[in-house]
Amino acid sequence: MKFTVASQSQPEDFIARLLFEKEDKEENNIFFVGIGEKGKSTAEDIIRVGATIARKAKEKKKTTVSIEISEDVSVFNLTIGIILGNYSFTEYKKKTLEKEKKSLEAVTFVTSKSVQEEIARAEMIASAVLFARDLINKSPSQTPPAYLAEVAQQIAANKKDITCTVISKPEMETLGMGGLLSIARGSYEEPKFIHLTYKGGGKKVITIVGKGITFDTGGLSLKTAGGMETMKLDLSGGALVLAVFSIISQLHPEITLHGLIPATENMPGPHAIKPGDVATAMNGKTMEILNTDAEGRVVLADAMSYAEKNIKSDVIIDFATLTGACMIALGEEVAGLFSNNETLTKDLQRSAKNAGEKIWELPLVDGYNKLLKSEVADIKNIGGKYGGAITGALFIQAFVPENTPWAHLDIAGPAFAEKGNVLCSHGGTGFGIRLLIDYLLNQ
Numbered sequence: 001m002k003f004t005v006a007s008q009s010q011p012e013d014f015i016a017r018l019l020f021e022k023e024d025k026e027e028n029n030i031f032f033v034g035i036g037e038k039g040k041s042t043a044e045d046i047i048r049v050g051a052t053i054a055r056k057a058k059e060k061k062k063t064t065v066s067i068e069i070s071e072d073v074s075v076f077n078l079t080i081g082i083i084l085g086n087y088s089f090t091e092y093k094k095k096t097l098e099k100e101k102k103s104l105e106a107v108t109f110v111t112s113k114s115v116q117e118e119i120a121r122a123e124m125i126a127s128a129v130l131f132a133r134d135l136i137n138k139s140p141s142q143t144p145p146a147y148l149a150e151v152a153q154q155i156a157a158n159k160k161d162i163t164c165t166v167i168s169k170p171e172m173e174t175l176g177m178g179g180l181l182s183i184a185r186g187s188y189e190e191p192k193f194i195h196l197t198y199k200g201g202g203k204k205v206i207t208i209v210g211k212g213i214t215f216d217t218g219g220l221s222l223k224t225a226g227g228m229e230t231m232k233l234d235l236s237g238g239a240l241v242l243a244v245f246s247i248i249s250q251l252h253p254e255i256t257l258h259g260l261i262p263a264t265e266n267m268p269g270p271h272a273i274k275p276g277d278v279a280t281a282m283n284g285k286t287m288e289i290l291n292t293d294a295e296g297r298v299v300l301a302d303a304m305s306y307a308e309k310n311i312k313s314d315v316i317i318d319f320a321t322l323t324g325a326c327m328i329a330l331g332e333e334v335a336g337l338f339s340n341n342e343t344l345t346k347d348l349q350r351s352a353k354n355a356g357e358k359i360w361e362l363p364l365v366d367g368y369n370k371l372l373k374s375e376v377a378d379i380k381n382i383g384g385k386y387g388g389a390i391t392g393a394l395f396i397q398a399f400v401p402e403n404t405p406w407a408h409l410d411i412a413g414p415a416f417a418e419k420g421n422v423l424c425s426h427g428g429t430g431f432g433i434r435l436l437i438d439y440l441l442n443q
């Protein structure tokens with residue numbers, strides 16, 4: 001999509017005019033977009049305005065639009081909204097593509113302000129979100145762990161400030177990554193452990209971890225057919241890590257950033273791990289796997305152990321489509337936030353607000369740790385019927401390096417838009433990327 005800035009809109013253009021009103025209205029070729037009360041609109045509101053304009057243009061089969069910005073409205077957020085609202089995944093649309101293809105090609109912002117820089121930054125960040133959406137939306141058989149590893153290596157190629165290490169199965173065995181290896185046992189595809197490093201100077205070392213289950217059947221604790229339909233989404237955390245690294249050099253924050261992705265399928269093949277099996281994580285802790293569908297925490301246990309051994313992190317943040325329970329608690333638009341550190345919690349909440357993404361803090365109830373007590377091992381991977389998002393987070397916490405500020409974002413709900421909405425047509429959403437980038441740029 002092409003963005004330009006002009007001082008006047010062409011009368012023959014399709015025009016979107018922003019007004020301080022509640023409702024949208026239409027008149028001939030002018031679309032009046034209500035942006036609410038003056039001074040009251042949030043980042044999310046303006047992003048939605050952008051997406052609404054993109055969808056309106058699509059509906060009217062217009063490929064160009066002039067947006068008249070009379071007041072102080074964030075062109076950064078408008079641009080993000082336009083790009084996100086305009087996106088659809090068409091890789092596999094062949095015969096039906098022609099009629100669905102029409103989407104915005106050119107946008108003119110009618111304003112006297114100098115907004116080029118805002119537009120460029122928004123385009124970059126939105127491109128990372130679309131990169132993640134594409135990765136999530138592809139056929140899961142085309143995005144096995146080796147594919148994620150390839151993408152990671154491509155991101156690092158030719159960049160002076162990014163390096164990529166991919167740990168393959170034999171090395172995992174040497175390192176004792178028993179969590180990732182045990183979940184991978186039921187799959188024909190080999191697991192990969194991806195470690196990206198960005199060195200942007202400065203003192204702060206931040207580690208981000210993304211759950212990279214490239215398809216989650218549940219393993220021998222098999223999901224229902226319906227429960228499996230969207231399970232290509234289970235690499236969303238990993239896609240987020242790759243997406244952030246795809247633009248981090250251009251944003252060049254003065255930090256060191258490590259990105260870890262434990263990547264595997266979760267399949268019920270003949271060698272699959274069985275409920276009751278005990279696996280040993282890289283830090284030596286034993287895990288009784290009572291439900292093979294609670295696989296995310298098991299692979300994250302190795303990622304945390306790896307971080308403890310190899311990285312001196314000031315902060316660790318993990319992103320995982322971890323529990324259906326979190327989705328039941330918070331719905332499809334809100335991620336659950338768990339953290340052992342108040343400052344980190346506040347910082348992430350602020351960044352979520354800045355980015356127009358919704359997160360809600362849930363408690364790490366210490367007393368619930370007893371639900372994870374195993375009769376045979378150091379810990380078990382399920383905590384019973386209630387509080388599933390919390391026990392999932394507590395399991396991960398048991399592997400977090402001591403005295404390290406850590407946050408866990410359970411993105412099971414917002415990672416995927418089943419029905420599609422104004423900001424995102426059906427499929428992967430790329431949730432969390434915008435808030436994380438805001439966080440990283442504020443370090």
Ligand code: BES
Nearest residue numbers: 291293294295321322323324325382412
């Ligand atoms: N990937 C799922 C969680 C999920 C469910 C994400 C629905 C998005 C939508 C995860 O691996 C899982 O299956 N978790 C189990 C845990 C349970 C067995 C303790 C769940 O939520 O049912």
Ligand code: ZN
Nearest residue numbers: 216293294295
């Ligand atoms: Zn699962």
Ligand code: ZN
Nearest residue numbers: 213216234296
């Ligand atoms: Zn899963």
